[in-house]
Amino acid sequence: MYGHIHIILKDLINVSFSAEKWAEILARSGFEEEQILESVQHPDEVSFQLLGATCEVTGLDLEEVLEAFGRHFIEFTLQSGYGRLFKALGNSFPSFVANVNYLHNHLERQHPHALFPYIEVVHEDGQNSMELHYSSTRSGMKKIVVGTLTELGRQMFDLEVSMVEQQSPRYFQRDMVNSGHRAASWCVSWKPVEGVTSSSSSSSRQAKMSFPELHFAMMDLGKFLNSSFFDPFSCCRQQFQLRECISASPSEAERKFAEVQGLSLDRQEEILLRATPASCLAAAWTDDHMKTCRKFWSSSVGTSSNYALSHDADWVDVFVSHSWQPPVDWEQMMGPDVDYAEIKAATLAVMAKDVATAQRSLQEWGQITFWVDKACIAQDHAELKAMSIKLLDNFIAKCDSMCVLFTWTYLERLWCVYEWACVLVHKPTEKVHLQTELFVKEETLPLYLGAVRNFSLANTKCGFEEDRRVLEAKINEAYVSKDHFEVLVQATVIALMARSMAFRAGRSPKLYETYYQPWVTLARDLGMNDLANALGSCDCLTWRRVSSISSSNCGAMRRTSSSLSANSTTETKDIVSPSSDRSQVVTPECHYDLMQMSIGVNSLAFHEVISDWFEIDVVPILAKFQETSTK
Structure with missing residues (x-):
């Protein structure tokens, strides 16, 4: 467990008992305080040993300690300043609880060895009760759920919550592939706390903050000992770094324009290619410079100070493709308090951290470079801007990958x-990364499916009709026909959306049916049977379970090519790393025993397995589409 769990346990003992009791618990457990409070992943045995010592010192049994911890977890978090963030999970008690899964899914990207439970909620609108099904890789932790939810209802929704344990449905036990001690179910009911007005106690009480806002803040919760919450100097450091980003000369555009006069296109490309550090454009929700990033993303109108955010470059890590305008139904789909500009800044911070983790280290994510039109093209210098737009194709070729902030109206924008069209000429499909986590939910999923099914160049929108001729010229130059291009777009979007949804779908069969299966069905509906078969070979539910970690570090698990489709050419893929030489093989016969072990998911390993599958099974199918579509 992460160190902040031990911090909360310490606070519980100090508040409910005394500092002397905490010192006695440390002595009995044999740990030094500095060791267990460090904000890193600790073996579960450390936490369980602390809990055992807590029971001995306080005289409480384990279930009483766990329930008290669950209650204090909510109290501690709210008092630490995260109250507004917690309220973003949902505007009613049942929706709040149901959305916890999405939070856990995102947190895995920042804490790959953390073990998050799965929660399923069955609730009918208007009812003051629900069924709650809970599954965890850890046994004996049910009382934490009871303490957390009862305190959550009281503190945030002014509700008195009652939980009665009941038998888990057979489908839930089967689907979770859990033994009885890891799955639990309750009938949860609630009523307003006496003395509280109905306007504040209703189960539909409005949240003060959106779920996406919570997501980005909570991604850093596990590391909050290293954040500005505990470091009064970090704000000054970040502001200094930001000032460094914008210290370039305001005459930079004029100098560039004079330099490229009379040069060939290749030389113009070398001189005009620029890159912007992620630290200037991206921010986690709790970062001090989020306001500055939000201002940047709020308008497409660029200035010399925006151009000064970028610097000369020979190569760029990520080309950012996006629409400056949110969908017209953004507020209806996402909520009135969700800021499109903030979502962009925070999403790019996640992308930068993913790239940094793969290429360098997470701590260096601010050095990852982006190509963004507003910062890398001199927007207020007409001649230089026109030159740069003509070189857009060349700039994309000089970027290692493309990040698409993929809303449900992205395919309606002509420049998107x-x-x-440009990236599919220069890059393999696996170099395109759709950032969809915050945009795709049950309400917006049909909009995505409809946008792909009905995609047509004729339906794209642009500010000036002459821009349409630019796109048509590009298609005539690089593609066999407009129809071939449209089919290629549909195929690549379906495949990339399926890859994106596979990470979410691996958590449960319900999520698989809701978010992944529709893309397989759409491919088949459009006559792309080979693609549908390749997507259907994704066994993300099994792969997630097999992508495991254990306290005993029992070695790497591998999957063989027999678990892939007929397109597979690699004999064996290591589930932890494609280059690993560890050879423990997981066969179907030992899957059941493996799942009964006290293990959890290694999210990095799971992501690598999905990436392996995509490159082995899906990319060859997409390559055939590209071969038949491009000249």
Whole structure:
């Protein structure tokens, strides 16, 4: 467990008992305080040993300690300043609880060895009760759930929550592949706390903050000992770094324009290619410079100070493709308090951290470079801007990958489609990364499916009709026909959306049916049977379970090519690393025993397995589409 769990346990003992009791618990457990409070992943045995010592010192049994801890977890978090963030999970008690899964899914990207439970909620609108099904890789932790939810209802929704344990449905036990001690179910009911007005106690009480806002803040919760919450100097450091980003000369555009006069396109490309550090454009929700990033993303109008955010470059890590305008139904789909500009800044911070983790180290994510039009093209210098736009295709070729902030109206924007047309000429499909986590939910999923099914160049929108001729010229130059291009766009979007949804779908069969299966069905509906078969070979539910970690570090698990489709060419893929030489093989016969072990998911390993599958099974199918579509 992460160190902040031990911090909360310490606070519980100090508040409910005394500092002397905490010192006695440390002595009995044999740990030094500095060791167990460090904000890193600790073996579960450390936490369980602390809990055992707590029972001995306080005279409480384990279930009483766990329930008290669950209650204090909510109290501690709210008092630490995260109250507004917690309220973003949902505007009613049942929706709040149901959305916890999405939070856990995102947190895995920042804490790959953390063990998050799965929660399923069955609730009918208007009812003051629900069924709650809970599954965890850890046994004996049910009382934490009871303490957390009862205190959550009281503190945030002014509700008195009652939980009666009941038998878990057979489908839940079967689908979770859990033994009885890891799955639990309750009938949860609630009523307003006496003395509280109905306007504040209703189960539909409005949250003060959106779920996406919570997501980005909570991604850093596990590391909050290293954040500005505990470091009064970090704000000054970040502001200094930001000032460094914008210290370039305001005459930079004029100097560049004079330099490229009379040069060939290749030389112009070398001189005009620029890159912007992620630290200037991206921010986790709790970062001090989020306001500055939000201002940047709030308008497409660029200035010399925006151009000064970028610097000369020979190569760029990520090309950012996006629409400056949110979908017209953004507020209806996402909520009135969700800021499109903030979502962009925070999403790019996640992307930068993913790239940094793969290429360098997480701590260096601010050095990852982005190509963003507003910062890398001199927007207020007409001649230089025109030159740079003509070189857009060349700039994309000089970027290692493309990040798409993929809303459900992305395919309606002509310039977005133009960038897609360019990248499919220069990059393999696996180099395109759709950032969809915050945009895709049950309400918006049908909009995505409809946008892909009905995609047509004729339906794309642009500010000036002459821009359409630019796109048509690009398609005539690089593609066999407009129809071939449209089919290629549909195929690549379906495949990339399926890859994105596979990470979410691996958590449960319900999520698989809701978010992954529709993309397989759409491929088949459009006559792309080979693609549908390749997507259907994704066994993300099993792969997630097999992508495991254990306290005993029992070695790497591998999967063989027999678990892939007929397109597979690699004999064996290591589930932890494609280059690993560890050879323990997991066969179907030992899957059941493996799942009964006290293990959890290694999210990095799971992501690598999904990436392996995509490259082995899906990319060859997409390559055939590209071969038949491009000249």
